[in-house]
Amino acid sequence: MATQASRIAGRLMLSPAVLLLFLWMIVPLGMTIYFSFLRFNLLMPGTEQFTGFENYTYFFTDPAFWPALVNTLTLVLGVLAITVVGGVALAVLLDQPMWGQGIVRILVIAPFFVMPSVSALVWKNMLMNPVNGLFAALARGLGLEPIDFFADAPLASIIAIVAWQWLPFATLILFTAMQSLDREQMEAAEMDGAGPVWRFVHLTIPHLMRAATVVVLIQTIFLLSVFAEILVTTNGGPGTASTTLTFLVYMQSMLQFDVGLGSAGGIVAVILANIVAIFLMRMIGKNLEA
Amino acid sequence: MAREATKGHKAAVTFLAWGVALLIFFPILWTFLTSFKTEGEAINSHPSFLFFDWTLENYETVNQRSDYLAHFWNSVVISVGSTVLGLIIAVPAAWSMAFVPGKRTKDILMWMLSTKMLPAVGVLVPIYLLARDAGLLDTKTGLVIVLTMVNLPIIVWMLYTYFKEIPAEILEAARMDGATLSSEILYVLTPMAVPGIASTLLLNVILAWNESFWTLNLTAASAAPLTAFIASYSSPEGLFYAKLSAASTMAIAPIMILGWFSQKQLVRGLTFGAVK
Numbered sequence: 177m178a179t180q181a182s183r184i185a186g187r188l189m190l191s192p193a194v195l196l197l198f199l200w201m202i203v204p205l206g207m208t209i210y211f212s213f214l215r216f217n218l219l220m221p222g223t224e225q226f227t228g229f230e231n232y233t234y235f236f237t238d239p240a241f242w243p244a245l246v247n248t249l250t251l252v253l254g255v256l257a258i259t260v261v262g263g264v265a266l267a268v269l270l271d272q273p274m275w276g277q278g279i280v281r282i283l284v285i286a287p288f289f290v291m292p293s294v295s296a297l298v299w300k301n302m303l304m305n306p307v308n309g310l311f312a313a314l315a316r317g318l319g320l321e322p323i324d325f326f327a328d329a330p331l332a333s334i335i336a337i338v339a340w341q342w343l344p345f346a347t348l349i350l351f352t353a354m355q356s357l358d359r360e361q362m363e364a365a366e367m368d369g370a371g372p373v374w375r376f377v378h379l380t381i382p383h384l385m386r387a388a389t390v391v392v393l394i395q396t397i398f399l400l401s402v403f404a405e406i407l408v409t410t411n412g413g414p415g416t417a418s419t420t421l422t423f424l425v426y427m428q429s430m431l432q433f434d435v436g437l438g439s440a441g442g443i444v445a446v447i448l449a450n451i452v453a454i455f456l457m458r459m460i461g462k463n464l465e466a
Numbered sequence: 467m468a469r470e471a472t473k474g475h476k477a478a479v480t481f482l483a484w485g486v487a488l489l490i491f492f493p494i495l496w497t498f499l500t501s502f503k504t505e506g507e508a509i510n511s512h513p514s515f516l517f518f519d520w521t522l523e524n525y526e527t528v529n530q531r532s533d534y535l536a537h538f539w540n541s542v543v544i545s546v547g548s549t550v551l552g553l554i555i556a557v558p559a560a561w562s563m564a565f566v567p568g569k570r571t572k573d574i575l576m577w578m579l580s581t582k583m584l585p586a587v588g589v590l591v592p593i594y595l596l597a598r599d600a601g602l603l604d605t606k607t608g609l610v611i612v613l614t615m616v617n618l619p620i621i622v623w624m625l626y627t628y629f630k631e632i633p634a635e636i637l638e639a640a641r642m643d644g645a646t647l648s649s650e651i652l653y654v655l656t657p658m659a660v661p662g663i664a665s666t667l668l669l670n671v672i673l674a675w676n677e678s679f680w681t682l683n684l685t686a687a688s689a690a691p692l693t694a695f696i697a698s699y700s701s702p703e704g705l706f707y708a709k710l711s712a713a714s715t716m717a718i719a720p721i722m723i724l725g726w727f728s729q730k731q732l733v734r735g736l737t738f739g740a741v742k
Contacts, residue, residue: 182647186566189558193622194574196555200615201581207592266486274480282726283487286494289725291676293697294714298497302707308509310496316511343490345732349741352733390737401585404678408697422587429591430683439591446588453583460738461576 205446211439218433231440238437243416244424247331248448251338251420252399256392258339263346263391264384268376270347271354281351288344292404299337300326300409330410330418337405342398346391353387354380386459393456400449421445494718501525501711508707524712534713537695541717543606544681544691545674548613549621549667555614556621557663561655563622564629565637575626579738582619586679597684604686612684613674621670624735628662665731668724672732675721692717 212231216224235241270281287295303310304325312322325333357380365375401422406412412419412427419427425445429438488495500508502520528534563571593612594603602608632655640654681693690698696717699710725732733741 182566183568185647186562186568189562190574193555193559193578193618196615197578197581197618200618201584204589204592204596205584207595208589211591269479269483269486272479272483273476274483275476276480276484280483280487281729283491285725285729285732286491286722288732289672289676289722290494290718291693291696291721292678293682293693294497294718295493297696297699297710298493298714301710302496302500302508303493308511308707310513313511313513340490340493345736348729349733349737352730352741387741390741394736397583397585401587401679403587404682404693404697407682422585425587425590426683430594435591435595442585442588442590445585449583449585449588453580456583457576457580460579461572 208439208442208446211435212443214436214439216434216436216439218435227436231436232444234437235440235444238424240416240419240424244419244421247416247418248400248420248422250331251335251402252396254332254335255339255342255399256395258335259342259346259395260388260391262339262343263350264381264388266343266347267350267354267384268380270351271357285344285348287340288342288348290341292341292402293408295341296337296405296408299333299340304333326410327414330414334402334405334409334418337409338399338402341405342395345395349387349391350384353384357383389459390456393452393459396452397449397456400445400452421448494722497711497714499711500708501715503708503711505706505708508711524708525716528709528713528716534695534716537690537692538716540606540689541675541691541693544609544613544689545671547606547610548617548674549670551610551614552618552621552670553625553663553667556618556625556666557659560622560625560629561651561659564626564632565634565655575623578619578622586616590683593680594683603684604689606689609681609684609689609691612680613677616677616680617670617673620673620735620738621666623738624666624669624731625659625662627734627738628665629659631662632658665728666735668728669731669735672721672725672728 213226213228214224215227215230266284270277270284274280290298301309306312306322306324306327309322311325315322323329362375362379365379370378402420403422403426406418406420406423407426410418412423421441422445425438425441428434428441432438499515501524502522503518504521504523507514507518563575597603597608597612600608602611636654636658637650640650645654675691676693678693678697681691682697685691685694696710696713699706699713
């Protein structure tokens with residue numbers, strides 16, 4: 177259908193977006209790779225020199241590196257586990273006939289629209305604060321000792337906050353997928369005497385697998401970059417108890433001004449994210465052909 | 467489904483669903499309620515749910531700090547600015563990929579998506595240094611540019627999935643009737659594309675409004691949007707719950723209302739069309 181003229185017009189219309197995105201990707205990434213091989217500290221301008229893989233050696237032997245890697249994986253896996261399991265449960269629940277379903281859905285997805293700094297501060301101060309927080313008041317009401325969440329379980333507390341923010345996303349995606357569940361198949365299975373558990377395991381779960389995979393992959397991309405929640409609650413502490421790779425790189429480059437080291441860490445984060453991205457791209461690419 | 471549709475079952479589901487929903491919504495509700503309390507009431511060790519002396523003084527105080535409005539305005543400029551700029555770049559690109567697909571269209575789409583997979587922290591240092599050297603650090607212009615580029619792949623993808631749904635036959639019919647390329651775009655395509663563009667705009671304003679990596683790292687004071695302004699409340703800890711709540715309520719209310727209208731688009735936009 178395309179005429180020669182429209183093909184040329186099409187290419188002209190496409191090129192600004194492609195060109196800008198290409199520059200946006202290649203220039204900073206090239207600079208990061210370049211910096212990662214330099215001894216380069218913003219506090220000592222003019223002393224840059226090539227050091228080979230020294231920054232990478234430093235980064236991998238930094239005492240904070242392994243905790244940061246473990247914390248990153250714990251955060252990502254913890255949030256994924258909570259949101260996927262909770263999301264499936266909520267999607268199934270919301271799919272049942274009920275009164276006021278529209279309002280229930282609005283309430284459930286609300287946390288997704290709260291900006292990360294707000295949700296982190298609200299949870300940190302008003303809910304989890306060991307003296308003035310609501311949880312402390314509840315604990316005292318029950319005659320229990322209030323928990324100092326961010327001192328005793330900093331990473332778990334951050335996981336709780338981030339999971340609260342992402343549960344709506346998982347629920348919404350899985351709920352949308354539920355809508356395309358084959359109802360006749362469900363009814364047929366029920367007629368044949370299949371119980372709700374059997375139907376859930378053999379019909380609902382397989383149907384939701386694809387959407388669940390998408391949830392896992394997309395959330396992973398975003399969760400690897402969780403930042404504000406850590407910055408306003410624990411600042412990575414106590415010690416390195418809640419430092420993630422993203423936060424470690426932030427500290428090295430923005431607080432210690434060690435551009436070389438931070439860049440090496442940035443490249444490590446890029447490689448980590450790419451491993452996830454390959455799987456995601458394959459899934460979405462398959463869908464594009466369909 | 468006869469058995470499941472019984473009144474008792476429905477009542478039980480309703481009860482359970484409302485309970486869970488209110489639990490999930492509770493932190494937001496609590497913030498909203500606390501914003502109407504006095505500071506003393508807000509940290510009362512026997513917190514009151516509804517029966518306290520409602521006051522608007524927190525909103526007055528937060529608004530009197532004229533910088534609140536400045537930060538609010540920064541958020542508006544940055545989120546709307548980056549979205550509009552992104553649309554200007556993305557609409558032609560998505561249009562051409564949807565209606566004049568070439569051999570490499572799929573590859574280009576996938577490549578655009580892959581740029582979104584780049585973790586922000588991997589390019590933090592260069593972007594920071596480039597912004598500094600260009601004098602764009604802590605400016606709205608700098609953030610508009612950065613957020614435009616950050617969200618451009620999502621904008622292109624969303625528009626592409628919407629444009630894809632416009633039947634190509636309509637364009638052919640218009641062409642048969644002698645419509646030129648420009649009138650084709652203006653009179654045939656645009657009216658059909660407007661809902662998709664509006665949805666994209668809505669979702670992208672939400673994403674840009676809440677973006678909290680670049681806005682926190684590239685601003686200090688003058689261009690700081692609400693994300694950064696609220697984050698600054700983390701230092702005088704424990705003293706200003708009611709004012710924190712009022713500021714938070716004002717920061718999230720506009721976007722939450724927009725968000726409720728964009729549930730469907732959210733799914734499509736954030737899954738790059740993989741779930742519809």
